Amino acid sequence: MPLHLQKRLPKRWGEAILTFLVGAISWSMLVALAGVVGFLVYRGGKVLSWEFLTTPMREGMQAGGIAPPLVGSLWVVTLALLVGALLGTATGAYLSEFSPKGRLHRLIELLVNTLAGIPSVVYGLFGLALFVVALGWGASILSGALTLSLLSLPILIRNAQEAFSGVSPDLKLASIGMGASPAQTFWRITLRLAIPRLITGYVLAMGRLLGETAPILFTVAAYYLPTYPQSPLEPTMMLPYHLYALITSGTNVARTYPMAFGTALVLVGITLLLTTIAAILRFRLKKQLHV
Amino acid sequence: MRDKLTIGAFRASALTIILALGGIMLFLFREGVPALTKEPFEGLVFAVHPQNPVRRLSADECRALFQKSLTWSEVGGPAVSPLPIHLYNLELYVGSQASLERIRSFLDSVAQLPGILVALPRAWVPASLRPVEVRWSAWEALFGRVRWSPTYEPLPEVGIWPLLLGSLWVTFLALLITLPLGVIMAIYTAEFLPKGLYYPMKVLWEVVAGLPSVVVGFWGLVVLVPWLQKAFHLHTGETALAAALLLGWMTIPLMASLVEEALSHVPRLLVEASYGLGATPWQTILRVKLPAIRSALLTATLLSAGRILGETMIVLIVSGNAPLLPTSPLSPVRTLPATLAAELGEAPVGSYHYHTLFLLGLILFLLTLALNILAYAITPSEKTA
Numbered sequence: 001m002p003l004h005l006q007k008r009l010p011k012r013w014g015e016a017i018l019t020f021l022v023g024a025i026s027w028s029m030l031v032a033l034a035g036v037v038g039f040l041v042y043r044g045g046k047v048l049s050w051e052f053l054t055t056p057m058r059e060g061m062q063a064g065g066i067a068p069p070l071v072g073s074l075w076v077v078t079l080a081l082l083v084g085a086l087l088g089t090a091t092g093a094y095l096s097e098f099s100p101k102g103r104l105h106r107l108i109e110l111l112v113n114t115l116a117g118i119p120s121v122v123y124g125l126f127g128l129a130l131f132v133v134a135l136g137w138g139a140s141i142l143s144g145a146l147t148l149s150l151l152s153l154p155i156l157i158r159n160a161q162e163a164f165s166g167v168s169p170d171l172k173l174a175s176i177g178m179g180a181s182p183a184q185t186f187w188r189i190t191l192r193l194a195i196p197r198l199i200t201g202y203v204l205a206m207g208r209l210l211g212e213t214a215p216i217l218f219t220v221a222a223y224y225l226p227t228y229p230q231s232p233l234e235p236t237m238m239l240p241y242h243l244y245a246l247i248t249s250g251t252n253v254a255r256t257y258p259m260a261f262g263t264a265l266v267l268v269g270i271t272l273l274l275t276t277i278a279a280i281l282r283f284r285l286k287k288q289l290h291v
Numbered sequence: 292m293r294d295k296l297t298i299g300a301f302r303a304s305a306l307t308i309i310l311a312l313g314g315i316m317l318f319l320f321r322e323g324v325p326a327l328t329k330e331p332f333e334g335l336v337f338a339v340h341p342q343n344p345v346r347r348l349s350a351d352e353c354r355a356l357f358q359k360s361l362t363w364s365e366v367g368g369p370a371v372s373p374l375p376i377h378l379y380n381l382e383l384y385v386g387s388q389a390s391l392e393r394i395r396s397f398l399d400s401v402a403q404l405p406g407i408l409v410a411l412p413r414a415w416v417p418a419s420l421r422p423v424e425v426r427w428s429a430w431e432a433l434f435g436r437v438r439w440s441p442t443y444e445p446l447p448e449v450g451i452w453p454l455l456l457g458s459l460w461v462t463f464l465a466l467l468i469t470l471p472l473g474v475i476m477a478i479y480t481a482e483f484l485p486k487g488l489y490y491p492m493k494v495l496w497e498v499v500a501g502l503p504s505v506v507v508g509f510w511g512l513v514v515l516v517p518w519l520q521k522a523f524h525l526h527t528g529e530t531a532l533a534a535a536l537l538l539g540w541m542t543i544p545l546m547a548s549l550v551e552e553a554l555s556h557v558p559r560l561l562v563e564a565s566y567g568l569g570a571t572p573w574q575t576i577l578r579v580k581l582p583a584i585r586s587a588l589l590t591a592t593l594l595s596a597g598r599i600l601g602e603t604m605i606v607l608i609v610s611g612n613a614p615l616l617p618t619s620p621l622s623p624v625r626t627l628p629a630t631l632a633a634e635l636g637e638a639p640v641g642s643y644h645y646h647t648l649f650l651l652g653l654i655l656f657l658l659t660l661a662l663n664i665l666a667y668a669i670t671p672s673e674k675t676a
């Protein structure tokens with residue numbers, strides 16, 4: 001291993017202490033995360049039950065379960081992911097495999113970076129102005145899902161780019177060399193080999209989208225609607241907004257807070273599960289790439 | 292044929308990105324700009340008693356008269372106290388014809404009083420009253436005032452400084468946490484972390500960055516806010532500091548991973564030269580590596596600032612939401628995104644309030660855009676260096 005890549009341990013006392021401190025600070029991140037999640041498990045675990053997950057809320061929001069927001073969240077996020085994955089993967093494929101590396105390529109990459117930097121609440125504003133008002137879809141699953149799919153595009157495009165460019169060029173060249181057209185090479189070789197990484201990206205994006213609150217506030221989320229959506233043009237409750245409503249409605253904190261802790265635990269549980277799986281998968285795949 | 296179809300479809304989807312960003316900008320401008328060109332009291336007529344010599348009022352004077360914090364004599368009127376009446380959408384809220392008639396006769400009778408000041412739809416202004424001109428300057432109202440009270444009728448107060456400065460204040464405080472801790476974690480991860488723990492650390496970062504902000508905000512409200520209240524003996528722990536602590540913490544992973552990546556790309560020549568001269572690992576880090584990634588540090592800071600600036604839910608939940616100019620880390624603040632999230636749901640589509648909120652969104656968008664463009668403009672110089 002080259003010298004500059006070796007991890008060198010400090011030999012002086014002062015430096016050793018400094019290193020220890022820096023390490024302690026770094027791992028305190030884990031402590032803090034455990035603190036947040038542990039607290040939610042401790043407080044939310046008490047209300048968590050099969051019934052909590054599968055029944056609608058009752059008595060305002062002070063009793064019962066969280067099935068409608070749970071189902072609503074899954075609906076919206078799944079729909080958003082379908083649209084986002086289709087557009088994102090195709091765009092990623094274009095950028096990574098087909099586009100001439102010219103001005104247009106640079107422009108699109110710049111725009112993707114720009115989109116990634118836009119605050120999520122601004123996406124919510126756009127969704128409100130376009131889908132809800134201008135197109136007249138109202139606050140509905142469709143409006144919310146399309147808003148979220150826009151939000152997910154930068155993550156999904158970058159992920160697809162990485163996935164496709166991660167496929168060994170030897171294989172692509174071999175395919176071209178055997179007379180396959182670029183499109184054939186893409187469909188038969190590149191896409192198939194990129195699938196694990198693509199799926200990782202979808203899982204990661206799903207985790208992110210499930211936790212998003214600001215973009216759904218005005219485009220889809222209903223404050224109190226203990227039924228299940230029948231069509232994509234209906235509004236629905238969603239988990240993050242339900243949690244926010246529970247925190248802030250505050251007419252009877254002694255009864256709404258336990259519900260809030262349960263909701264927070266479910267939300268954090270699902271997103272943590274998805275992000276952790278995706279992150280682990282991703283780093284596994286990255287390791288393989290470097291071998 | 293199939294090739295053309297595939298590539299054509301992919302190109303089309305790439306072009307939707309241009310469409311998406313264009314659409315976002317178009318709609319922010321379309322809905323935000325009317326806040327600069329329209330008047331909040333569109334469709335209303337202001338009128339006074341015919342013997343009242345006042346012909347013109349500034350928006351501030353008129354509002355003060357409505358709030359009775361100003362008397363007529365102070366604006367050159369009669370020595371009576373103002374008697375403001377503001378009604379609108381009467382047909383919408385009053386059902387029966389008889390009630391409408393009663394309101395009309397009531398208005399006709401109060402029109403005799405010398406202190407009268409009405410803001411009414413044209414058709415409802417009693418014929419005996421004389422209209423006054425109320426001058427509204429959107430720029431002055433938005434950028435020259437420091438009070439945010441956008442639902443006050445008929446003359447809202449839409450000074451955006453409390454919100455803008457609130458946003459900048461919280462971002463600044465949060466960066467004080469993100470910047471040092473992010474750099475420290477990046478140094479540790481790049482330089483000292485045992486190899487087997489590298490990926491677990493990266494997973495930890497991903498997980499923290501992926502926590503739903505509404506959950507972090509809730510945790511802050513239940514744990515951090517009461518703690519701050521006790522520690523600093525405050526009336527409420529819902530302060531800029533609470534928001535900054537949580538935001539700063541959540542943004543550490545972004546900062547750390549950007550810096551860590553830059554650290555791992557420091558040219559080996561520099562590092563080996565440093566070790567060759569007998570420098571210790573820490574001397575190399577502090578005197579060679581960190582100076583070498585100066586511009587990457589700036590980029591990472593700008594990107595983190597952009598992320599913090601746009602965060603909505605945490606601030607909405609823990610910062611107290613008082614639209615006041617921030618004076619200390621312990622004052623409650625309200626930020627641009629939090630204002631959007633809190634008020635847009637209640638602003639009727641197309642109302643002045645609605646347009647004002649879109650203008651705030653436009654300002655937020657332009658701020659983050661500027662930060663991002665700046666960040667990417669700095670980056671390439673790193674690679675050529």
